[in-house]
Amino acid sequence: MEIQREFDLMIVPTKGEIDVSLLSKKNLCLSVVKPNIKDETSSQELNTILTQYLETLSQRKQYHIGYPINMSYEHHAVLAPFLQFSLNNCGDPFTHSPVDFHSKDFEVVVLDWFAQLWKIEKDEYWGYITNGGTEGNLHGILVGRELLPSGIIYASKDSHYSIFKAARIYRMEIEIINTLANGEIDYANLRSKLLLNKNKPAIVNINIGTTFKGAIDDLDLVIQTLDNCGYSNDRYYIHCDAALCGLIVPFIKHAKIITFKKPIGSITISGHKFLGCPMPCGIQITRKSHISSLSKIEYIASADTTISCSRNGLIPIFLWYSLSMKGYAGLQQDSKICIENARYLKDQLLKAGISAMLNEFSIIVVFERPCDHKFIRRWQLCYLSNMAHVVVMPGITREVIDSFYKDLMQERKKWYQDGTTIPPCLAKDLGSQNCLCSYQKMHY
Numbered sequence: 001m002e003i004q005r006e007f008d009l010m011i012v013p014t015k016g017e018i019d020v021s022l023l024s025k026k027n028l029c030l031s032v033v034k035p036n037i038k039d040e041t042s043s044q045e046l047n048t049i050l051t052q053y054l055e056t057l058s059q060r061k062q063y064h065i066g067y068p069i070n071m072s073y074e075h076h077a078v079l080a081p082f083l084q085f086s087l088n089n090c091g092d093p094f095t096h097s098p099v100d101f102h103s104k105d106f107e108v109v110v111l112d113w114f115a116q117l118w119k120i121e122k123d124e125y126w127g128y129i130t131n132g133g134t135e136g137n138l139h140g141i142l143v144g145r146e147l148l149p150s151g152i153i154y155a156s157k158d159s160h161y162s163i164f165k166a167a168r169i170y171r172m173e174i175e176i177i178n179t180l181a182n183g184e185i186d187y188a189n190l191r192s193k194l195l196l197n198k199n200k201p202a203i204v205n206i207n208i209g210t211t212f213k214g215a216i217d218d219l220d221l222v223i224q225t226l227d228n229c230g231y232s233n234d235r236y237y238i239h240c241d242a243a244l245c246g247l248i249v250p251f252i253k254h255a256k257i258i259t260f261k262k263p264i265g266s267i268t269i270s271g272h273k274f275l276g277c278p279m280p281c282g283i284q285i286t287r288k289s290h291i292s293s294l295s296k297i298e299y300i301a302s303a304d305t306t307i308s309c310s311r312n313g314l315i316p317i318f319l320w321y322s323l324s325m326k327g328y329a330g331l332q333q334d335s336k337i338c339i340e341n342a343r344y345l346k347d348q349l350l351k352a353g354i355s356a357m358l359n360e361f362s363i364i365v366v367f368e369r370p371c372d373h374k375f376i377r378r379w380q381l382c383y384l385s386n387m388a389h390v391v392v393m394p395g396i397t398r399e400v401i402d403s404f405y406k407d408l409m410q411e412r413k414k415w416y417q418d419g420t421t422i423p424p425c426l427a428k429d430l431g432s433q434n435c436l437c438s439y440q441k442m443h444y
């Protein structure tokens with residue numbers, strides 16, 4: 001079975017066509033033999049390099065629509081002074097640090113906010129700020145394994161590669177479950193695999209927004225499937241990978257709620273995705289009772305509950321600042337706008353006869369893969385098989401969408417004008433109902 005691998009998605013050969021790198025790598029080279037001369041000329045050179053790089057990044061921001069990163073924030077003016085200090089939230093956030101250079105008070109307040117969002121009492125949860133969704137997933141699966149040592153991981157094939165990585169690192173058995181055309185886990189396939197392995201406990205990964213199609217698995221249906229297959233509460237552990245949509249779903253009316261009131265073990269999100277943070281980060285929340293077996297380390301006066309030891313102490317301050325500034329209302333507004341803008345883009349594409357799909361409550365518009373690398377690179381698009389996607393994050397305004405759409409329409413005319421190349425068929429990737437290609441029209 002083919003597993004979606006983000007590694008493949010990330011590699012877009014540039015062949016040097018894009019003139020975005022105003023920098024020459026040669027200018028950046030550091031020498032170990034020559035002393036670093038701190039005279040005025042060399043510091044001017046450094047400033048020029050940095051200014052050029054800053055300009056490049058600022059220009060390219062308008063074309064960053066293929067990956068789920070929110071770069072629409074104004075933290076830097078207020079928070080830059082904290083860069084003077086090396087803040088390290090070493091180890092467990094709830095144990096006191098023997099030094100002052102940490103931000104654990106901010107971290108715990110941020111964690112409390114998420115615990116409240118996901119409806120778990122302060123004294124019943126444990127969590128920490130991770131280096132990203134991947135670390136959260138590794139932690140979630142680790143906690144599941146601690147509780148159910150002989151458990152098998154169940155994950156849909158559209159799950160993020162960090163889940164498969166967890167299985168490899170922890171040397172755990174994994175069952176890969178098929179997905180429906182929209183990317184959701186195939187509940188019937190899950191059921192048959194659960195029944196096949198009834199003698200072993202289940203550690204189930206649920207996607208609250210898959211990486212490529214933004215599909216949200218039905219948590220209630222998965223719990224029901226586990227119950228129907230005869231798995232009692234103490235024989236399963238559910239980890240929710242909510243990397244992107246974990247901060248969208250709670251703010252949308254009618255969307256199914258992810259909450260610790262249901263029998264789940266952990267929830268993970270990426271902090272740099274929907275909320276936005278200049279440093280990659282994530283939030284991992286689990287039940288306090290689940291981590292009690294983890295050991296205490298005398299050297300750092302902390303419990304060995306986190307995956308990394310040293311942790312970035314600037315991140316909790318940035319997250320705390322964003323949550324304070326935006327609040328519930330701001331996040332609700334961001335979610336609403338992004339969903340509306342995603343629907344707008346999908347409708348534009350469909351009106352133009354371009355195959356496109358958008359899951360309910362998702363901000364990821366999946367459409368035909370452009371056939372030109374220059375175009376893919378210009379818009380920093382992510383692709384897989386015959387599909388590409390745009391992630392309509394905060395900051396991706398209607399103007400940006402319109403400019404992307406206009407460019408796509410102009411380029412498409414060139415790509416397909418003489419009929420020798422035709423748009424790709426997406427029936428296999430998205431289901432025939434979502435494919436508008438001419439082959440599809442002729443054959444279905």
Ligand SMILES: Cc1ncc(COP(=O)(O)O)c(C=O)c1O
Nearest residue numbers: 132133134160209210211243270
């Ligand atoms: C569903 C899902 N889970 C986990 C991750 C990994 O998150 P991070 O990049 O923060 O490690 C991603 C990243 O795109 C994702 O889409």
